[in-house]
Amino acid sequence: xxxxxxxxxxxxxxxxxxxxxxxxxxxxxxxxxxxxxxxxxxxxxxxxxxxxxxxxxxxxxxxxxxxxxxxxxxxxxxxxxxxxxxxxxxxxxxxxxxxxxxxxxxxxxxxxxxxxxxxxxxxxxxxxxxxxxxxxxxxxxxxxxxxxxxxxxxxxxxxxxxxxxxxxxxxxxxxxxxxxxxxxxxxxxxxxxxxxxxxxxxxxxxxxxxxxxxxxxxxxxxxxxxxxxxxxxxxxxxxxxxxxxxxxxxxxxxxxxxxxxx
Numbered sequence: 540x541x542x543x544x545x546x547x548x549x550x551x552x553x554x555x556x557x558x559x560x561x562x563x564x565x566x567x568x569x570x571x572x573x574x575x576x577x578x579x580x581x582x583x584x585x586x587x588x589x590x591x592x593x594x595x596x597x598x599x600x601x602x603x604x605x606x607x608x609x610x611x612x613x614x615x616x617x618x619x620x621x622x623x624x625x626x627x628x629x630x631x632x633x634x635x636x637x638x639x640x641x642x643x644x645x646x647x648x649x650x651x652x653x654x655x656x657x658x659x660x661x662x663x664x665x666x667x668x669x670x671x672x673x674x675x676x677x678x679x680x681x682x683x684x685x686x687x688x689x690x691x692x693x694x695x696x697x698x699x700x701x702x703x704x705x706x707x708x709x710x711x712x713x714x715x716x717x718x719x720x721x722x723x724x725x726x727x728x729x730x731x732x733x734x735x736x737x738x739x740x741x742x743x744x745x746x747x748x749x750x751x752x753x754x755x756x757x758x759x760x761x762x763x764x765x766x767x768x769x770x771x772x773x774x775x776x777x778x779x780x781x782x783x784x785x786x787x788x789x790x791x792x793x794x795x796x797x798x799x800x801x
Contacts, residue, residue: 590612603634607627638660638696642660667692670688687787690787700727705746706737706746719737734770745782753788759786783801
């Protein structure tokens with residue numbers, strides 16, 4: 540007869556059956572933190588609310604710092620950017636001045652990196668492209684407000700003087716738009732014969748001179764007036780009309796023709 544061994548009954552407790560897996564016992568509920576679950580950052584809801592206001596009410600319903608926030612959202616996804624937007628306005632003055640500021644000056648603001656600066660420059664380029672498109676659509680002299688808008692968008696907030704020329708054909712439509720010279724904070728050298736030479740190269744029959752005053756005040760200086768008269772004197776015998784000389788700045792614009800200085 541085979542030998543039979545009766546083993547004593549084996550009783551296992553829940554404690555004995557615990558097997559560690561990823562830090563928890565199998566079959567047992569995970570240990571809960573003693574505190575509350577971590578809430579999402581407060582700026583997540585703010586971002587969606589701000590985007591919603593922009594979609595529903597448009598940009599006019601937003602302050603300058605809020606519009607800057609919308610641009611910064613793309614470059615800085617994981618941070619509250621409201622303090623940065625307000626710091627930028629305190630440094631530069633307005634949305635337009637922030638967008639137009641030189642990259643090296645923008646980077647002086649703590650917390651602003653290459654990605655954000657690039658976003659600002661994309662916005663500035665898009666604004667210029669849109670404004671220039673309006674000028675190209677129809678004769679310049681019949682869309683003067685569009686011309687002024689473009690000139691201000693292109694260079695009113697630049698920190699250095701730029702001398703720009705709009706070259707027009709016989710129908711007063713834009714042939715070319717070129718920055719001829721870039722100077723210092725308060726001076727740009729202009730050579731009337733070079734201006735007219737370029738007009739003849741492009742077969743332009745009329746030109747509009749544009750330059751900016753980084754000081755913000757567009758009032759023409761004596762040098763501005765004399766240079767304008769010299770360009771007109773050289774251009775007229777060669778069949779190139781000087782329609783106007785526009786000076787732009789943060790505080791507005793001035794037309795030398797409007798002042799009867801041409």
